[in-house]
C-alpha cells in the first residue's frame with residue numbers, strides 16, 4: 001500500500017515498526033496525539049504498554065483532541081503510563097484514576113486549547129503521534145476521521161510519528177484545515193455559512209520532523225448507539241416543536257444551523273428530523289457527527305454537516321466508507337478551534353443542544369462532576385456552544401439510576417454553565433424557556449414542567465421554604481441545598497424515607 | 498441652544514416639556530432607555546415620579562444598557578414604578594426591591610442583549626427614551642457619555658423621546674456605531690485592533706418616530722473613586738508583575754489590549770500603569786472607561802481606549818470636557834454588543850480583569866449573589882470578558898466586611914463563572930495561575946497564596962477532609978461546603994467560634 005499512501009518518497013525510509021518508533025518516547029515525554037472520539041493512533045500505545053509490562057518505569061503526559069478509544073486511554077491508564085492527561089476523556093479506567101488523583105487531569109474549553117499549546121502554555125511539544133490516511137506528494141498529512149488539535153500539534157511538535165491507517169483514501173477532501181493567527185494579529189475566521197471551506201484539505205507538515213512511520217490495520221472502536229427510547233424521543237419532540245413554534249411566530253429566523261452534543265439523546269434529536277415535516281433541510285455546525293447525520297443526508301435533509309470528528313457505529317461506518325464519494329460533498333471536518341469557535345458559533349446563531357448530568361431549579365448546569373466531586377468525562381465543547389449559541393438547550397432525562405436520582409435538584413453540586421448561558425431546559429416531561437423569566441419564575445416552571453413527578457413536591461417544598469426563610473433574587477437555603485445529594489449518598493436514593 | 502443641537506429643523510416642533518412627553522408612557526409600557534453607568538435620561542423619570550406621587554397607579558418595564566444613576570433606578574424604584582428591569586443595576590433601593598421579589602429582574606450577558614431585543618424576545622419596543630447631545634442635519638443622534646444598547650433601542654422603538662443634554666458638542670466623533678446583521682446573515686465584526694473604527698459617529702434614527710424632545714440641564718451623577726488603598730495596589734502589582742513576567746518569558750505577546758472591570762480595584766489596576774516602566778503604551782478594549790484612563794492618556798501611555806461608556810469622577814469629567822479635542826483621538830465609545838463581543842475579545846486576546854464577590858478554592862467565581870441568594874448588581878459584561886479573554890484574571894480582596902468574611906471559600910454560594918473560564922486568581926496576598934494545574938493543585942495554591950492567613954487553616958482542614966472522605970477529581974463535602982457561609986449567617990463572622 002506504500003505507493004499511494006506515502007507519496008513523499010523520501011519519507012519511505014522512515015517506515016519502521018512500533019517498538020522501534022516507540023523509543024522516541026521516554027519517561028516524562030509530552031506526547032501530543034491525534035484523536036477526537038475517533039482518529040487516534042493505536043500502535044504506539046500498544047508498544048508503550050509492552051514496555052511497561054516488560055518492567056520499564058515510564059510515565060508520559062498525554063494530550064489529545066478530546067476523548068479517544070479504549071486503545072489509547074484505556075490501555076495506557078490501565079498500565080499506569082499516564083501522568084498528565086488533557087483535555088476530556090470518557091474511559092472508565094482513566095476516569096477512575098483521575099478521580100483517585102493518580103492521573104493529573106485538567107478540563108479545558110476545547111475551543112481555547114490549540115492556541116494555548118501554540119503559546120507554550122502546555123509545555124514543550126516533544127512529540128506528535130498522529131493517524132493519517134496518507135502523506136501527500138509535498139509531505140503534508142491527510143487525517144482520518146477527526147481533526148481536533150492535530151494541525152497545531154503537528155506544527156508545534158519537535159518530532160512526529162505517523163500511523164498510516166488503511167482507511168479509504170476517499171477521505172481526502174473531507175477535511176478543511178485552517179490555523180488562525182494568534183492574538184494580537186488574528187483576523188476574523190471567514191466562515192459565514194456552515195458549508196464554507198476556508199482552508200486546505202490537508203495538514204501542513206514539515207517532513208523533516210518525521211522520525212517514524214508505521215503501517216496500521218487497526219480500526220477506531222465503534223460507537224454503540226441505542227435505539228432512541230421514549231425518554232429521548234420525548235426530549236427531541238419538545239425541542240423540535242419549540243423551535244418550529246418560535247420560527248412560526250417570527251421570533252427566530254428559519255435556517256439557523258444545529259449543534260447536537262454527544263450520546264444517545266443527542267443522536268435522538270437528530271433522528272427526530274427524519275420524520276419531521278416542518279424542517280425540510282438543515283445545516284449542522286457541530287462538534288462530533290454521529291450516525292443520524294448519515295440518515296439525514298440520505299433523505300436529502302442536510303445542506304452541510306460541519307464538525308471536528310465523526311463517530312459512527314460499525315454499520316454506519318461501513319456505509320459511509322462505501323459511499324464516501326457521495327457523503328464527501330456534505331461533510332466537513334475542521335480543527336476543533338474552528339468547529340467550536342465562539343466567533344463562528346455566535347455569528348451563525350447555532351441552535352445548541354447539550355446534555356447535562358444535572359440541572360438545578362434556577363437553570364445552572366452540571367455537565368461534569370457526579371455528586372460534585374467525581375469527574376465523569378469533562379466539559380468538552382459544551383461551554384463553547386452553550387455560551388455562544390443563538391439558542392441553547394440543556395437536556396437531561398428527568399431521573400438517573402433507575403429513578404433513584406432526580407436530575408433536577410435544588411442546587412447543582414457543580415456548575416459548568418451558569419443560568420446566564422442556558423436558554424431552555426428540557427426533560428422528557430417538558431421544556432422551560434428561561435429567557436423571559438426571573439430566577440423565581442424559572443424555578444416554578446422547571447419544578448412543574450421538567451422535574452419527575454416523584455420529586456416535584458420535594459423540590460417545591462425546598463423552594464417555598466427558601467423564599468420564606470432566606471428570600472432574595474435567587475432564594476436558597478445553603479444548609480439544605482444539597483439535601484437531595486446527601487440523601488442519595490447516605491441511602492442510595494434521592495427519595496425521602 | 499436649539500440651533501446647534503437640533504439641526505434637523507422639522508423636529509423643532511417636537512420640543513415640549515417633560516410632563517407632556519411623559520404621557521407617552523402608560524401602565525405596562527416597555528420603556529427602553531439609553532444609559533450605561535452614564536448617559537441616561539433624567540427628566541422623564543422625574544416626570545413619572547410626579548405622576549406616581551399624584552396618585553396614579555403606574556408600572557413600567559424598564560430596559561437600559563446596564564446600570565444607570567440614582568436619577569433613574571433610584572427614584573423609579575423608590576416610587577414603585579418598575580415592574581421589570583433588565584439588565585444589570587447597582588442602585589441600593591432597586592437592589593432591595595429586586596431581592597424582595599417586588600421588581601422582576603433578569604441578569605443577562607450584556608453582549609447578547611441587543612440581538613435578543615431585535616429578535617423580539619424582550620417584548621414590543623413601545624418607547625425609547627434617550628439622551629443625546631444633538632440631532633444631526635439628517636435626523637440622526639449624537640449620544641452622550643455612553644452607547645450601550647441605544648442604537649438598537651432607537652431602531653426598534655415605535656416612538657422615541659429625546660432628552661437633549663447640555664454636554665459639550667465636542668463629544669461628536671467619540672462614538673463609533675455599528676449594528677451587526679443578525680444570524681444567519683451576520684458577517685464578521687471587522688475590528689482587528691482596539692483602535693479600529695467600523696461605523697458611524699452617530700446613531701441612525703427615523704425622525705418620524707420622534708414624539709417629543711426635551712432640553713435638559715441635568716447631569717450624570719458622578720462616580721466617586723477612592724484613592725487606591727494598599728489592598729488594591731497589591732492586587733494591581735501582582736497582575737502587572739505577572740503579565741510582565743509572562744511576556745518576558747515569551748509565553749505572551751507584548752501588546753495585548755486590556756479590559757478592567759468596574760470599581761476601585763479595577764481603577765487601581767489601571768493606575769498601576771502610571772508608574773510602571775515595563776508597559777510603555779497600552780491599548781484598552783474594555784467596557785466602562787474610568788478616571789485612570791485620562792491619567793494614562795495624559796502620560797502618553799494609551800494608544801487607544803475603547804469601551805461602551807465613560808464613568809468619571811466630577812474632577813475628571815471637567816478635565817475631559819475641557820480638553821475633549823485632545824482625548825477624542827484616543828477614546829472610542831461603541832455599542833455594548835461590540836465592546837463586549839466574544840468574537841472581538843477573543844480575536845484581540847484581551848487581558849481581562851474582573852472583580853468577584855467570592856472565589857472558591859477550585860477557582861469558581863461568584864460575581865452576583867451575596868450568600869448565594871441576594872443579588873448585588875448583576876453579571877454585566879464579566880462573562881463576556883472572562884470567558885473570551887486571552888488571559889483572564891479574577892480579583893478580590895481576600896476578606897470583606899472588616900475581615901469577618903473570607904472571599905476565598907470552600908465552595909462559592911453561587912457560580913457565575915466556572916473554573917474552566919478563569920485563568921488567574923488574585924488577592925492582595927498573591928496570585929495563582931490555574932491554567933497548568935489540576936483542581937487539587939489549584940486548591941492547594943489558592944489556600945496558600947490567596948486566602949487571608951486567618952482563614953487558611955480552616956480552608957486547609959476542609960480540603961484535606963474532602964480528599965479523605967469524598968475524594969474525586971474535585972473533592973467536596975457537600976454537607977460542609979457552605980459551613981463558612983452558614984457560620985456568617987448565624988454569627989456575623991466566618992471565623993470559628
Ligand SMILES: CC(C)(COP(=O)(O)OP(=O)(O)OC[C@H]1O[C@@H](n2cnc3c(N)ncnc32)[C@H](O)[C@@H]1OP(=O)(O)O)[C@@H](O)C(=O)NCCC(=O)NCCS
Pocket residue numbers: 260261262263264265287288354355356357358367368370371376377378379380381382385399400401405406407
Ligand atoms: C453529561 C453526559 C455525561 C451525559 O452522557 P450520556 O451518555 O448522554 O448520558 P447517560 O445517561 O448515559 O449518563 C452517563 C452516566 O452518568 C450517570 N448520570 C446521569 N445523570 C446523573 C446524575 N444526575 N447523577 C448521577 N449520575 C448520573 C448515568 O447513570 C450514567 O452512568 P453509568 O455510565 O454508570 O451508567 C455527557 O453528555 C457529557 O459528558 N457531557 C459533557 C460534554 C459535552 O457536553 N460534550 C458535547 C459538546 S459538543
Ligand SMILES: CC(C)(COP(=O)(O)OP(=O)(O)OC[C@H]1O[C@@H](n2cnc3c(N)ncnc32)[C@H](O)[C@@H]1OP(=O)(O)O)[C@@H](O)C(=O)NCCC(=O)NCCS
Pocket residue numbers: 757758759760761762784785851852853854855864865867868873874875876877878879882896897898902903904
Ligand atoms: C463584584 C462587585 C460587586 C465588586 O464591587 P466593588 O465595588 O469592587 O467591591 P466592594 O468591595 O465595594 O463590594 C461591594 C459590596 O459587596 C460586599 N462584599 C464583597 N465581597 C463580599 C463577600 N464575599 N460576601 C459578602 N459581601 C461581600 C462589600 O462588603 C460591599 O458591600 P457594601 O456595599 O454593603 O459595602 C462588582 O465588581 C460587580 O458587580 N461585578 C459584576 C459585574 C462586573 O464584573 N462588571 C464588569 C464587567 S466589564
